[in-house]
Amino acid sequence: MIKPILFWLLAMLTAPFFSAVILKVKAFFGGKKGPPILINYYTLFKLFQKGSVYSHSTTFIFKMGPMISLGAAVTALLFLPIAGQPPMFSWHGDVILVLYLLGLGRFFTIAAAMDTASPFEGMGAAREAYFPIICEATLFLTLILFFMLSGELRLSAYFFGGEPLHLWRAAGAPLFFVVIALFIVLLTENTRVPVDDPATHLELTMIHEVMVLDHSGPDLGMIELGSYIKLFFYSTIVTRLIWPYDMGNAFVDGALFAAAMLAVYGVVGITESVMARYRMDKVPKFVLTSFALVFFATIITLEFMK
Amino acid sequence: MELFFLSLLLIFSGGALALILQRFFNPMKASSSLFIAVGCLLGLIHAGTWMARAGEAAATVYSIEYLNAFTLAFRIDGLSAFFLIAIHLVSMLAAVYSFHYMDHAEKPLATAVNYFFFSLLVGSMALVVAADNMITFMLAWEIMSLSSFFLVIHNPDAAENRRAAYLYFVFSHVGAMFIFAAFGVMYAYSGVFDFGSVGAMPDAAKILALVFAFIGFGSKAGVFPFHVWLPHAHPAAPSHISAVMSGVMIKTGIYGILRMYGLIGFHGPVFGEIVLAAGIVSGILGVVYALGQHDLKRLLAYSSVENIGIILIGIGIGMIGVAADRPMMAMLGFAGGLLHVLNHAIFKSLLFLGAGGVLQKTGIRTMDALGGLLKNMKVTGTTFLVGSLAVSGLPPLNGFVGEFFIYIGGFSGATPGGRPFISCMAAIVGLAIIGGLALACFTKVMGVVFQGEPRSEAAKDVGEAGAAMRLPMIVLAGACLVIGLFPTGFVLMAVEGVSALGLGYDTGELGTFIQITGNITRGGAVFFIVFLTILAMRKVLYRDKTVSRGGTWGCGFTRPTPRMQYTASSYSGSILEFFRPVAPLHETHPPIRGRFPDRTHYHSHVDDIAEKGMTPGVVRPVLFLFDKLRWIQHGDIHLYIGYILLAIVALLFFV
Numbered sequence: 030m031i032k033p034i035l036f037w038l039l040a041m042l043t044a045p046f047f048s049a050v051i052l053k054v055k056a057f058f059g060g061k062k063g064p065p066i067l068i069n070y071y072t073l074f075k076l077f078q079k080g081s082v083y084s085h086s087t088t089f090i091f092k093m094g095p096m097i098s099l100g101a102a103v104t105a106l107l108f109l110p111i112a113g114q115p116p117m118f119s120w121h122g123d124v125i126l127v128l129y130l131l132g133l134g135r136f137f138t139i140a141a142a143m144d145t146a147s148p149f150e151g152m153g154a155a156r157e158a159y160f161p162i163i164c165e166a167t168l169f170l171t172l173i174l175f176f177m178l179s180g181e182l183r184l185s186a187y188f189f190g191g192e193p194l195h196l197w198r199a200a201g202a203p204l205f206f207v208v209i210a211l212f213i214v215l216l217t218e219n220t221r222v223p224v225d226d227p228a229t230h231l232e233l234t235m236i237h238e239v240m241v242l243d244h245s246g247p248d249l250g251m252i253e254l255g256s257y258i259k260l261f262f263y264s265t266i267v268t269r270l271i272w273p274y275d276m277g278n279a280f281v282d283g284a285l286f287a288a289a290m291l292a293v294y295g296v297v298g299i300t301e302s303v304m305a306r307y308r309m310d311k312v313p314k315f316v317l318t319s320f321a322l323v324f325f326a327t328i329i330t331l332e333f334m335k
Numbered sequence: 336m337e338l339f340f341l342s343l344l345l346i347f348s349g350g351a352l353a354l355i356l357q358r359f360f361n362p363m364k365a366s367s368s369l370f371i372a373v374g375c376l377l378g379l380i381h382a383g384t385w386m387a388r389a390g391e392a393a394a395t396v397y398s399i400e401y402l403n404a405f406t407l408a409f410r411i412d413g414l415s416a417f418f419l420i421a422i423h424l425v426s427m428l429a430a431v432y433s434f435h436y437m438d439h440a441e442k443p444l445a446t447a448v449n450y451f452f453f454s455l456l457v458g459s460m461a462l463v464v465a466a467d468n469m470i471t472f473m474l475a476w477e478i479m480s481l482s483s484f485f486l487v488i489h490n491p492d493a494a495e496n497r498r499a500a501y502l503y504f505v506f507s508h509v510g511a512m513f514i515f516a517a518f519g520v521m522y523a524y525s526g527v528f529d530f531g532s533v534g535a536m537p538d539a540a541k542i543l544a545l546v547f548a549f550i551g552f553g554s555k556a557g558v559f560p561f562h563v564w565l566p567h568a569h570p571a572a573p574s575h576i577s578a579v580m581s582g583v584m585i586k587t588g589i590y591g592i593l594r595m596y597g598l599i600g601f602h603g604p605v606f607g608e609i610v611l612a613a614g615i616v617s618g619i620l621g622v623v624y625a626l627g628q629h630d631l632k633r634l635l636a637y638s639s640v641e642n643i644g645i646i647l648i649g650i651g652i653g654m655i656g657v658a659a660d661r662p663m664m665a666m667l668g669f670a671g672g673l674l675h676v677l678n679h680a681i682f683k684s685l686l687f688l689g690a691g692g693v694l695q696k697t698g699i700r701t702m703d704a705l706g707g708l709l710k711n712m713k714v715t716g717t718t719f720l721v722g723s724l725a726v727s728g729l730p731p732l733n734g735f736v737g738e739f740f741i742y743i744g745g746f747s748g749a750t751p752g753g754r755p756f757i758s759c760m761a762a763i764v765g766l767a768i769i770g771g772l773a774l775a776c777f778t779k780v781m782g783v784v785f786q787g788e789p790r791s792e793a794a795k796d797v798g799e800a801g802a803a804m805r806l807p808m809i810v811l812a813g814a815c816l817v818i819g820l821f822p823t824g825f826v827l828m829a830v831e832g833v834s835a836l837g838l839g840y841d842t843g844e845l846g847t848f849i850q851i852t853g854n855i856t857r858g859g860a861v862f863f864i865v866f867l868t869i870l871a872m873r874k875v876l877y878r879d880k881t882v883s884r885g886g887t888w889g890c891g892f893t894r895p896t897p898r899m900q901y902t903a904s905s906y907s908g909s910i911l912e913f914f915r916p917v918a919p920l921h922e923t924h925p926p927i928r929g930r931f932p933d934r935t936h937y938h939s940h941v942d943d944i945a946e947k948g949m950t951p952g953v954v955r956p957v958l959f960l961f962d963k964l965r966w967i968q969h970g971d972i973h974l975y976i977g978y979i980l981l982a983i984v985a986l987l988f989f990v
Contacts, residue, residue, distance in 0.1 A: 077876055079880070080877075080880035080881040080882050080883070081877070081880070081882050081883075082882075082883050082884065082885050083882065083883075083884050083885075084884070084885065084886060084887040084888075085884055085885070085886060085887075086707070086787060086788050086887050088709045088710060088716075088786065090709070090720070090781075090786065096866060096869045096870060096873060097866065099869055100862065100865045100866040100869050101862070103865050103869075104861055104862045104865045107861060107865075118857070118858075118861065120850075120854045120857075121743070121850075121851070121854070122739065122742070122743050122746075122851065122854065123854070123858070125739060125742050125743075126730060126739070126854075126855075126858045129728065129729055129730050129735055129770070130730055130858075130862060132727070132729055132770065132771075132774055133724070133729040133730060135774065136724065136727060136729060136774055136777075136778055139778040139782070140720075140778055140781055140782060140786065142782075143778065143781065143782025143783070143786045143787060143901075144782075144786045144787065145787070145887045145888075146706075146707070146786075146787035146788040146887055146897065146900050147887045147888065147889065147900075148899045148900055148901050149890055150901075151782070151787075151900060151901020151905070151906060152901060152905075154778065154782065154901070154906070155901065155905065155906045155907070155908075155909065155910075156909070158774065158775035158778055158779075158906075158910070159775065159909055159910050159913075161771060162768060162771030162772055162774075162775065162910070163771075165767045165768070165770065165771045166764050166767050166768050166771070168767070169763050169764055169766075169767035170760075170763075170764055172746075172763075173746070173749050173759075173760055173763055173764075176746050176749055177749065177750065177751055180750075182743070182746050232890050242888050242890075243887055243888055246877075246880070247873060247876040247877060247880075250876075251869070251873070309909070310909070310912075313913055327760075331751055331756075334751045
């Protein structure tokens with residue numbers, strides 16, 4: 030029982046660090062030195078020490094938003110095997126609960142944005158409501174594929190210990206499609222380039238950043254922490270698929286997992302450096318690609334299994 | 336059974352009292368809603384106690400024979416009791432709500448007539464689900480359709496209300512005709528009206544009867560493409576009537592489909608696939624059209640189409656599970672679908688009651704003229720938020736529980752191989768898309784109606800709804816949370832309902848169900864613990880901090896107005912763009928020209944393809960056909976009598 034809690038805490042503590050890696054990679058490609066690698070911790074500390082300014086337009090929902098989105102991300106991590114270690118909770122169907130909890134977080138992020146009466150935040154909210162619909166379809170199709178391969182409907186059956194290796198053995202090459210699709214979902218759900226540019230200068234072109242314009246102080250800190258944890262959640266899934274091995278030693282596994290995570294975050298950084306954000310009306314097509322890939326993988330696997 | 340009839344007596348006498356006391360406005364409302372509410376409470380107790388001792392006693396049967404002409408037979412089993420609970424719960428709260436909602440003292444007669452037909456509607460719904468032969472069923476069914484027709488036309492002064500009622504009248508009677516046809520096919524083989532003795536029928540006749548029944552009951556339930564009346568009728572009716580109609584009356588259609596499935600006992604995969612396909616189409620299109628609406632109550636009506644779709648997906652998975660001989664999948668699908676019947680009854684009536692509060696206080700149904708209501712209507716707004724979360728299927732609320740069961744049922748059929756796999760894959764992906772769209776739809780409603788700033792004068796400084804209106808909303812919101820967190824008892828009730836279908840599965844697998852509901856409870860508890868921890872941390876972080884208030888950040892713009900806010904149309908615009916082929920979006924927007932441009936406007940509406948296609952696809956061919964047959968109707972009474980004689984002679988020879 031100690032080990033799952035330890036890894037869960039470790040995940041939450043290191044999530045800001047991993048996100049900073051993206052910044053470093055982007056700085057490297059831009060020929061800059063970039064912010065210090067612990068920048069996100071500094072930001073969080075700074076925000077947690079401040080007070081807040083609330084808009085006259087807002088209600089209690091505005092304050093609920095950060096708490097629920099952070100709570101949903103933290104709860105989701107409780108069900109995910111981190112670094113191949115057993116999760117705190119695991120039961121039949123937990124993955125559906127986790128996906129819907131993240132949906133709950135999204136509901137409140139959107140509701141908090143709509144609370145401010147700001148046209149920009151409404152615009153961001155509309156996009157935040159739109160793109161994840163396709164992501165959800167992709168994720169559930171992936172679940173069907175994983176269920177076919179493993180006969181189970183729980184996160185620990187896919188990502189615990191050497192389980193991802195079983196998925197590869199059963200499916201083989203089509204799983205590459207799934208990895209790419211999940212990477213696209215990662216980029217979309219966490220509003221990274223090419224779906225959203227967190228570093229752009231114009232509110233009109235943002236999704237996530239514009240939705241949190243009016244949050245300040247500890248509230249904003251909670252949102253930031255929640256988004257680091259959410260990115261960690263999706264990255265863990267991709268990482269466990271590309272690094273499916275189990276060494277049998279928690280320490281070694283943790284270290285190798287961290288290295289693989291760095292690679293995934295690095296790829297996110299490279300993607301952000303070499304690509305521009307898509308025009309908003311092109312984004313759905315990009316996200317739909319992930320659905321097509323998983324659909325393709327499912328059909329191929331269906332033939333393999335006959 | 337005595338309790339059941341006592342509750343009916345109270346309900347009907349509540350309606351009669353309203354007519355007698357119409358001179359005294361408030362006493363009339365008070366006595367009538369009290370009688371109906373107490374009657375419903377008794378009915379709820381009756382159905383509840385039946386459920387509590389289910390398993391010990393067999394179905395309760397009661398019949399009255401009238402002059403040897405026909406028999407009125409009633410039978411209450413698990414399925415009836417399950418629907419009775421939903422019917423009585425929602426009707427009871429709607430009756431309480433009506434006391435403060437029906438506030439047009441200048442129209443006492445219209446109000447009294449409304450109470451009268453309301454009591455008829457409630458009583459007839461209870462009779463529909465308790466009926467045990469075709470005659471009783473159709474009698475109750477017609478009373479239900481007619482009384483709800485008179486409720487829809489509550490305010491006949493407006494042309495659109497008359498049109499809505501007419502549309503509803505046509506749909507419910509064409510639907511009833513199909514139900515008659517289905518009963519006719521059954522009667523042709525059994526020769527008796529009893530439900531209990533539907534005899535052996537060839538498979539083709541079974542499918543025919545089921546498809547007729549599906550069309551007939553589907554038009555009541557609002558299955559795409561027979562849903563056209565719904566978005567017209569709900570805005571026309573008073574809000575507590577919409578709550579009852581959308582929450583429970585359309586569910587009698589689901590009851591009919593389930594009952595016929597249980598009676599006819601056709602277990603091939605075809606019918607299940609039809610139901611599933613209809614469910615997926617209704618679900619997705621229902622929520623897409625809901626996204627495109629500007630009228631709050633029309634939006635909620637389309638959302639009912641969506642939820643009927645979810646229920647049908649569950650039932651469809653159940654039927655496919657039966658066909659594929661997978662008891663677990665069948666039980667999960669049916670139980671999930673049935674549970675969603677109860678859940679939808681609760682949260683949809685909550686949302687309609689909330690919309691009624693908004694309508695009463697502001698007089699506006701157009702969402703883009705509202706805004707910021709949460710600040711002044713705390714109870715209405717907060718309960719509406721709970722309802723929105725539930726209808727989006729999010730944990731830890733009740734909407735999630737039903738969908739969770741349907742998902743698990745779908746996954747248990749998603750093992751490689753043939754038709755069940757493809758059906759289940761479509762069902763799961765469909766449910767996921769519906770979930771995402773529902774979230775978009777209801778964040779829109781919350782955001783535009785209750786949050787932000789008021790967009791018109793009428794939405795400013797509104798008061799909170801009356802106490803009799805707040806209480807039902809609080810009760811319903813509480814029910815959403817209770818079922819969402821502790822679903823075990825409700826799931827067992829749904830399982831009891833499924834066992835009445837006579838599928839022959841023993842309920843020995845209840846362990847799995849209790850395990851799943853236990854997990855839902857644990858998941859909810861974990862989330863609450865995490866949330867409370869964060870709440871405590873937030874309190875600590877904000878201790879001794881300066882918290883101030885200011886204007887919303889306008890990105891440097893100095894003169895913001897509420898009219899700049901994102902509207903419902905702009906919020907849903909890009910999603911509707913994605914669904915353009917099935918939801919054509921029409922926009923009119925004169926361009927802005929010159930240095931000093933004229934006032935301009937923007938108008939958009941989304942076409943419902945079923946409604947659009949109805950005129951060229953159905954109405955015109957039917958008119959054409961009957962135009963050609965007009966010569967039969969010549970007005971000569973002798974020849975009419977001749978027709979009758981001829982018909983009887985022909986029947987004597989051929990039948």
